[in-house]
Amino acid sequence: xxxxxxxxxxxxxLASAAFTADCxxxxxxxxxxxxxxTLASGLVPSPVxxxxxxxxxxxxxxxxxxxxxHGGDGDNGFLARFQHxxxxxxxxxxxxxxxxxxxxxxxxxxxxxxxxxxxxxTFIVEELIPDLRRTYGxxxxxxxxxxxxxSMGGLGAxxxxxxxxxxxxxxxxxxxxxxxxxxxxxxRTRNAFQRGRPFIEARFGSPVNEGWWQxxxxxxxxxxxxxxxxxxxLAIYLDVGDLDMFHxxxxxxxxxxxxxxxxxxxxxRLLRGADHLGRTLAPRVGEALKWLDAQVLRPPPxxxxxxxxxxxxxxxxxxxxxxDALRRPPLPPTQ
Numbered sequence: 001x002x003x004x005x006x007x008x009x010x011x012x013x014l015a016s017a018a019f020t021a022d023c024x025x026x027x028x029x030x031x032x033x034x035x036x037x038t039l040a041s042g043l044v045p046s047p048v049x050x051x052x053x054x055x056x057x058x059x060x061x062x063x064x065x066x067x068x069x070h071g072g073d074g075d076n077g078f079l080a081r082f083q084h085x086x087x088x089x090x091x092x093x094x095x096x097x098x099x100x101x102x103x104x105x106x107x108x109x110x111x112x113x114x115x116x117x118x119x120x121x122t123f124i125v126e127e128l129i130p131d132l133r134r135t136y137g138x139x140x141x142x143x144x145x146x147x148x149x150x151s152m153g154g155l156g157a158x159x160x161x162x163x164x165x166x167x168x169x170x171x172x173x174x175x176x177x178x179x180x181x182x183x184x185x186x187x188r189t190r191n192a193f194q195r196g197r198p199f200i201e202a203r204f205g206s207p208v209n210e211g212w213w214q215x216x217x218x219x220x221x222x223x224x225x226x227x228x229x230x231x232x233x234l235a236i237y238l239d240v241g242d243l244d245m246f247h248x249x250x251x252x253x254x255x256x257x258x259x260x261x262x263x264x265x266x267x268x269r270l271l272r273g274a275d276h277l278g279r280t281l282a283p284r285v286g287e288a289l290k291w292l293d294a295q296v297l298r299p300p301p302x303x304x305x306x307x308x309x310x311x312x313x314x315x316x317x318x319x320x321x322x323x324d325a326l327r328r329p330p331l332p333p334t335q
Contacts, residue, residue, distance in 0.1 A: 030056040030057070030087070030091065031056060031083065031087050032053045032054055032055050032056050032083060032086065032087055032090065032100075033053070033054040033056070034051060034052070034053055034079070034080055034083065035051070035052045035054065036049065036050070036051050036052070036076070037049075037050055037051075037052065037135075038050070039127065039128060039131055041123050041127055043118070043119040043120075043122055043123040043127065044105075044108070044118050044119060044120055044123045045106070045118065048103055048104060048105075048123070048128070049075070049076050049103070049104040050076050050101055050102060050103040050104065050128070051076040051077065051078075051079040051080060051101070051102050052079075052099060052100070052101050052136075053079055053080075053083060053086060053099070053100040053101075054099060055090050055097040055098065056087075056090070058097045060099050060136035060137060060138065061136065061137035061138075062137065062138070062139055063097055063098050063099045063136070063138055063139060064096065064098045064099070064138065064139050064143075064144035064145065064146070064297055065098065065099055065101065065129065065132060065133070065138050065139075065144065065145050065146070066098045066099070066100045066101070066146050066147075066148065066289075066292070067101055067102075067103075067124070067129070067145075067146070067147040067148070067157075067160075068082070068100050068101065068102045068147075068148055068149065068153070069102065069103075069105070069110060069147065069148070069149030069150075069152075069153030069154075069156045069157055070102055070104075070105070070149070070150070070152070070153050071149075071150050071151030071152045071153050071154075072107050072151060072152035072177070072194075074152075074153075075104040075106070076102045076103060076104040078102050078153075079100060079101075079102035082282070082285060084282075085282045085285050085286050085289075086100055086289065088286065089286055089289045089290065089293075094286070094289065094290040094293060095289045095290065095292075095293045095297075096293050096297040096298045098297065099132070099136055099138055101128075101132055103124070103128060105120055105156070107152065107199070108120040108203075109152060109155060109156065109177075109203055109216075110124065110152070110153075110155070110156030110159060110160065111156075111159065111203060111216050112216075113202070113203050113204075114203065114204050114205040114209050114212045115205065121159070121160065121163070124160065125160070125164055125167060129145070129167070141169075142165075142166070142167065142168060142169040142232070142296075143169045143296060143297070144169070144297070145167060145168050145169055146168060146169055146170045146171065146172070146235075146292045146296050146297065147160050147161055147168050147170075147171050147172075148171065148172035148173075148174070148285075148288055148289070148292065149172075149173065149174065149176075150174045150175060150281070150285070151174075151175055151176070151177055151246075151248075151276065152177050153174075154172075154173035154174045154175055154176030154177065154239075155173070155176045155177040155178055155218070157171045157172060157173045157176065158171060158173040158176045158178065158218040158238075158255070159216060159218050159221065161173075161234060161236065162218055162221040162222055162225060162229060162234070162236075163221050163225065165225070165228055165229050165231075165232035165234040166228070166232060168234065169234070169235060169296040169297075170234065170235030170236070170237070170292050170295055170296035171234070171235070171236055171237065172237040172239070172288035172289075172291065172292055173218075173236075173237065173238050173239070173252075174239045174240070174281075174284060174285065174288055175239065175240045175241065175244060175248050175252065175276055176218070176238070176240075176248065176251070176252060176255070177246070177248060177251070178217070178218050178219065178248070178251035178252060178254070178255050179191045179192060179217070179251050179254075180250045180251045180253070180254035181217075181219075181254070182214070182217070182219055182220055182223075182258075183210065183213075183214065184204070184208050184210055184213040184214070184217075185210065190247050191246075191247055191250060191251060193246075194246055204216075218255055219254060219255050219258040222255070222258050222259055222262055222264060223258065223262060226262045226263075226264060229264055230263070230264060230265075233265075234264075235291075235292070235295040235296050236259065236264065236265070236266035236267070237266070237267050237269075237288055237291050237292065237295075238252055238255065238256055238259075238266060238267070238268045238269065239252075239268075239269045239271070239284055239287075239288060240252035240253075240269075240270060240271070240274075241270075241271045241273070241274025241275050241276065241280065242270055242271065242272055242273070242274065243273060243274060243275045244274075244275060244276045245275055245276045245277075246276055248276065249270065252268075252270075253270070256268040267291065269284075269287075271284065
């Protein structure tokens with residue numbers, strides 16, 4: 001890593017730390033219980049540290065799992081910095097009691113490296129989640145398993161959720177570090193300057209293996225796994241600020257358009273005037289948690305309040321020959 005890039009990332013880490021310190025200034029009425037643990041593995045640098053947050057007044061047994069992934073400047077301590085936001089969601093009954101877990105994944109991008117030297121996706125799916133379920137007696141099943149993350153963690157949440165809809169009931173990708181492209185060759189420097197070529201090649205091959213990059217790019221995964229994602233009714237939440245300092249708004253908008261083109265139902269929020277850091281981030285995390293709760297962990301009964309009006313609209317559709325199965329007309333190709 002060059003001195004310039006190291007200094008830039010250090011400045012970003014300091015800004016992030018200052019922001020998250022402000023988030024925890026005022027404690028909610030009760031606080032969850034933080035614990036730390038480790039898990040040995042032959043798939044990644046071992047042992048892997050992780051932090052657990054348990055809701056106040058609850059034993060872990062039977063709880064659902066929220067995997068909360070840190071960004072590129074973080075580690076498992078990221079969870080403690082957002083404890084205030086999670087505690088507040090519990091106190092407001094906007095998040096079901098659940099076990100929140102953040103593993104220390106370094107700057108892995110939460111993927112299996114092309115050369116096989118580190119296999120973070122395999123570790124999380126095949127070792128970490130099963131071990132957490134056994135250790136804490138957690139509930140099983142998609143409706144009891146969700147993943148969320150910020151920045152690099154948002155990228156990880158998007159990739160893991162889209163690649164494994166049979167495992168996760170929902171994902172929330174906040175300002176995910178995705179590029180607006182379906183080929184690595186089309187990625188512009190403005191959308192990847194914070195990583196650099198050596199960093200990318202260590203994870204995707206040197207030179208970059210185009211097939212491996214596409215197999216792990218969330219937009220390509222959405223296209224390749226469209227039927228499985230739709231069949232699973234995976235709940236997908238995307239969030240980004242329109243002033244993101246890393247231009248992640250461009251990649252998130254691109255992913256949104258790909259999901260739209262594939263007719264994959266999702267929620268997309270572009271926040272006016274929001275950056276990658278700042279005062280908006282903690283409330284945005286709170287909104288994402290509330291959304292996952294309502295969509296996956298504790299969905300309300302179906303809304304039947306408009307059924308009478310819907311019957312009339314459906315009659316008009318049949319008379320007009322409108323095929324409602326399409327849900328929306330096809331859009332122009334994304335590239």
